[in-house]
Structure formats: structure tokens, C-alpha cells
Amino acid sequence: MLHASLQQLRLFEAVARLKSITRAAEEKHLTQPAVSIQMKKLEESVGMPLFESVGRQLHLTVAGNELYDACRDVLQRLADLDAALADLQGEVAGPVNLVVVSSAKYFLPYLLGNFIARYPKVEPRLQVTNRARLLERLDANEDHLYIMGQVPDDLPVVEYPFLENVLVIVARPDQPLAKQKNISLKTISEQRLIGREPGSGTRKAVEELFAKSGLKVSPYMELGGADEIKHGVMAGLGLAVLSLHSLRLELAAKKLVVLDVENFPLRRRWYAVHRQGKRLSLAAQTFLEYLQQEGEQEIEHLLTHDASILTDNPDV
Structure with a gap:
């Protein structure tokens, strides 16, 4: 291990955490072969295999788990040291x-x-x-x-x-519901809804709201981000629940409208977390x-x- 570099330890930590050389390379903005070479050199320094492949996924060996725990400790201590030195300058x-x-x-x-x-x-x-x-x-x-x-x-x-994170239901201006007032959640549940991927905070909040009224909503289509969802709504593919902060330009340009729906806007919070x-x-x-x-x-x-x-x- 005396021959291992900090760069190798950082790359190993990423590969071990993500269980993928490809994803680690993407995160560290390196090529996959470059990461593979460094992992091979690290294994040579340790003298034992660090990974084993099961199907298409990497798993840590016993030695790999020991090194992973040590890596996290070392890298965290270095990060703390970096912060402490900066703080000593009082700036x-x-x-x-x-x-x-x-x-x-x-x-x-x-x-x-x-x-x-x-x-x-x-x-x-x-x-x-x-x-x-x-x-x-x-x-x-x-x-x-x-x-x-x-x-x-x-x-x-x-x-x-x-x-505050204000969630609203949006549609194209020519959508029939755009001119209605106090639209029921049941009516919305019967529409085609474009939603985020499972696990999304917005999706979970919406599902919980509808569940309280005995309704179940499942996306007609799942898209990965707010931009994709907005374009889907503008293309007439359905309605969507989005954060008001993501809609400034589209609402100002009248490309989208906010529907008047009972229990909406749904008001939540943005959090900073550590x-x-x-x-x-x-x-x-x-x-x-x-x-x-x-x-x-x-x-x-x-x-x-x-x-x-x-x-x-x-x-x-």
C-alpha cells in the first residue's frame, strides 16, 4: 500500500461505491481504460484481488472491503484537513x-x-x-x-x-382543463400524466397526496428530468406536476399554464443536507x-x- 497513490485511492473509492468502472470513470471525468489500468496497478500493490465480477456487476472481495473502509477514512481526514487549513486563514x-x-x-x-x-x-x-x-x-x-x-x-x-418548493399541475394552453376551475383530483387521476422516475421526491409527494383521497396515479410516461417533462407537456403528451421554480420561462412565454386543481399548489420545502x-x-x-x-x-x-x-x- 505504500506504493498506492491518492489518485488510485480516490478512483478505487468511486469504483467500489458505484460498483462500476464505467460509472466511476464518468464521475471522475476519465476514460474507462484509464480507470481500469489504475485499478490493476492498485491490486498489484495490495497483492490480492479487490473486485470480483458477478454477472455484469462488480463486487468487493474481503480485501476490497477492508481497503474501501480505509479509503473512506483517509479521504475524509484529508478533506477535513483541507477545510481546517482554509479556516485557519480566517477567509x-x-x-x-x-x-x-x-x-x-x-x-x-x-x-x-x-x-x-x-x-x-x-x-x-x-x-x-x-x-x-x-x-x-x-x-x-x-x-x-x-x-x-x-x-x-x-x-x-x-x-x-x-x-419553499411550490408544486403545480401544468398543461398546454389549449388543453380542455385549462379553462376549468377547482378541478378535482379524481379528474386529474383520469388524465395522462407525465411523471418522474421512481424514487423522485416530487413523484412521492404527488402519490401521497392522491392516496389520501383514495386515488392512485401512475405515470402514462416516465421521463428523467423537468426539461424533458416540460417538452412532453408542450407536445400534448399529457399533464405534469412540476416545481414552479422550473417553469419561469414557459409560463412567461405562455407555452404552459397552471391548472386550477383542488389541493394544489402543493407547498413543500427545499433542503440543504449533509x-x-x-x-x-x-x-x-x-x-x-x-x-x-x-x-x-x-x-x-x-x-x-x-x-x-x-x-x-x-x-x-
């Missing part, structure tokens, strides 16, 4: 690693941009991904903060609500405080600036 500077679910990409960059304007020596690292990948990184304690609409109940985390016991750097802690103290006000200002969004939907 809000250095990296802030953020991972956000796809729906948050419509507002988080604005907040991050305002924060960077105030603290120009901060180095933001923003990754947008789906909920499943975000939870993998959260479980591995890979980053400083995670932005999501639904906090997992099976991981030891600390959550910080900072922004693992319990995590020591945040001064830069990450300052950004977290900014989200809590000013995030809602900044986004309200953004929406007010785009006042045409609410012109036809005064109740949103």
Missing part, C-alpha cells in the same frame, strides 16, 4: 462542493452566483444529478452540501429548510447560512422581477 475561500437534484438547477445557480459575487475567492463545484445518484454521494459523504426536496429517512443526516457529524469548511458553512437567511428573499426577488409568471395565476 471565506476555497471549494464548496454542491450536489443538487435536477429540479434545483433552476434556482440554485442564481443563489450561488450572488454568493460568489460577495465572496469571490470561493470556488463553487456544482453537480446536477438525479435523486438516486445524489443519495449515493450523500451516503459516501462525498461533498459539502446536497440540495433536495425530500430528505431521506434511512441515512443519518442534518437538514436545513431554506426555500451527513451527521460532518465538519463543514468556513466557505461551506457561510454558504449554508446564506441559503437559510437570504435564499427565500433572493428567489422571491427573482420571481417578482419576472412578474408575468403570476399574471394569469394569481393563486400560485
Whole structure:
């Protein structure tokens, strides 16, 4: 192990966590052969196999599990050291690693941009991904903060609500329901609904709401992100439940309309989350405080600036 490099340990941790050389290469922005070569060299240093293939999935050997636990400890200690050294300088500077679910990409960059304007020596690292990948990184304690609409109940985390997440049902302007008022949930359940993948926070919230009324909703079509869903609605494929933050341009351009449905808008919260016991750097802690103290006000200002969004939907 004295011959193993930190880069090899970082790559091994990613391969072990994702159980895939291909996915690890994508995450680290490397080619698959480059990662494979480094894993081969690491196995030679250890003197024992670290992986075994079962079907198409990689699994850790006993030696691999021992190395994985050690890797996580070493990499976390190095991250803590990096944060501690930066904090000793007493300056809000250095990296802030953020991972956000796809729906948050419509507002988080604005907040991050305002924060960077105030603290120009901060180095933001923003990754947008789906909920499943975000939870993998959260479980591995890979980053400083995670932005999501639904906090997992099976991981030891600390959550910080900072922004209202307004969920609305949208349709094309020429959809017959667009001119109706107080549409029942039963009527909506009978429509073609375009939904997110299983596990999505939005999907879970919608399913729970309909279940309380004794109704079951299943997507007519599943798409991976808000952009794809919006285009599906605009193409006439069905209705969809989306966060208001993702609809600024389409509502302003009158490409979509918000339906008047009972029990909607569905009001939830956006959360910043990190693992319990995590020591945040001064830069990450300052950004977290900014989200809590000013995030809602900044986004309200953004929406007010785009006042045409609410012109036809005064109740949103």
C-alpha cells in the first residue's frame, strides 16, 4: 500500500461505491481504460484481488472491503484537513462542493452566483444529478452540501429548510382543463400524466397526496428530468406536476399554464443536507447560512422581477 497513490485511492473509492468502472470513470471525468489500468496497478500493490465480477456487476472481495473502509477514512481526514487549513486563514475561500437534484438547477445557480459575487475567492463545484445518484454521494459523504426536496429517512443526516418548493399541475394552453376551475383530483387521476422516475421526491409527494383521497396515479410516461417533462407537456403528451421554480420561462412565454386543481399548489420545502457529524469548511458553512437567511428573499426577488409568471395565476 505504500506504493498506492491518492489518485488510485480516490478512483478505487468511486469504483467500489458505484460498483462500476464505467460509472466511476464518468464521475471522475476519465476514460474507462484509464480507470481500469489504475485499478490493476492498485491490486498489484495490495497483492490480492479487490473486485470480483458477478454477472455484469462488480463486487468487493474481503480485501476490497477492508481497503474501501480505509479509503473512506483517509479521504475524509484529508478533506477535513483541507477545510481546517482554509479556516485557519480566517477567509471565506476555497471549494464548496454542491450536489443538487435536477429540479434545483433552476434556482440554485442564481443563489450561488450572488454568493460568489460577495465572496469571490470561493470556488463553487456544482453537480446536477438525479435523486438516486445524489443519495449515493450523500451516503459516501462525498461533498459539502446536497440540495433536495425530500430528505431521506434511512441515512443519518442534518437538514436545513431554506426555500419553499411550490408544486403545480401544468398543461398546454389549449388543453380542455385549462379553462376549468377547482378541478378535482379524481379528474386529474383520469388524465395522462407525465411523471418522474421512481424514487423522485416530487413523484412521492404527488402519490401521497392522491392516496389520501383514495386515488392512485401512475405515470402514462416516465421521463428523467423537468426539461424533458416540460417538452412532453408542450407536445400534448399529457399533464405534469412540476416545481414552479422550473417553469419561469414557459409560463412567461405562455407555452404552459397552471391548472386550477383542488389541493394544489402543493407547498413543500427545499433542503440543504449533509451527513451527521460532518465538519463543514468556513466557505461551506457561510454558504449554508446564506441559503437559510437570504435564499427565500433572493428567489422571491427573482420571481417578482419576472412578474408575468403570476399574471394569469394569481393563486400560485
